[in-house]
Amino acid sequence: QVEFRLDDDNVLWQDTRLVVPNDATLREALLTEAHISPFSVHPGSTKMYHDLKQYFWWSGMKGDVAAFVARCLICQQVKIEHQRASGLLQQLDIPV
Template sequence: MELKSALLVVPVLTLPDYSIPFVIETDAIGNGIGAFLMQKDHPISFISKGLSACHATLSGYKKELLALYKNGKENLVADALSRIQGAELMSMLICLVQADLWDEIKANWTTDPLLQVLIESLQVQPRKHFTWLNPQLRRTGKLVVGDDTSLRTKILSLWNFTHVGGHSGIDATTRKVMAYFYWNGIRSDIANFVYKCVVCKRNKYDTSAYPGLLQPLPIFAFPWMDICMDFIEELL
């Protein structure tokens, strides 16, 4: 009931108004932590993550210390996030930003020939890493995306161009996308996509270490101070 109530109250995210104070609502329960950045009782941004095996064994009181705690009935929004599974949260995120993306991913499983063969084989014999349940095609818990360039581009655009991605760079975008999706060559596709992003090229500064000043060769004080030799053979 709490999850349904929370989703009915806050169906979509909104843009922030920096002239109004922000409120953070958080909760930790079970094996997850959820937090909402609120403004005028409306969500601006959110985060939800699972607890590590070490933290999952902590008592309820200690788990609450991993997040700012707001009491019971006043904390419906964050309670919903802390109780929701990662895949369901990803579905919420996709629906909030682009409603038809989830449908395209599901349709891709029925149109890609290789994925059709994989799904049929999974229904007969389970395979390592891959599962077909609910019905969703996953590899180690991540949604499998077939050989569809437009769909892959749409996914990468969502996690790079929009406020969800925020042009975070190759490493951060790779972590975000690979937390939910899998396809062959996903790392190289993400790197090439972000590398070609015009906004990133214009606004991202070079984070490599400064090489320092050039060190020219010393000026010799007199002839034959430094002698070098090389052997060259088979000249025509």
């Protein structure tokens, strides 16, 4: 059970986290800022969710974060499975 409270300014909180209204534009802006700001540098969905959930709450946030990261073209291009495999290791000659 999730408990909510209204503060004196009629702002809705879930414990210490600000409740984000069901507004797709606002949520997309939050996700974008958390993902592509110079300070975050394209975190994966787990890190991004962990960072966001410290300050914000909305129903289905974890799924929204995962879907957002999955749509990021830069993240898809640099994922380890999309990188070309390196060649075999070569033994170095040890000077005697």
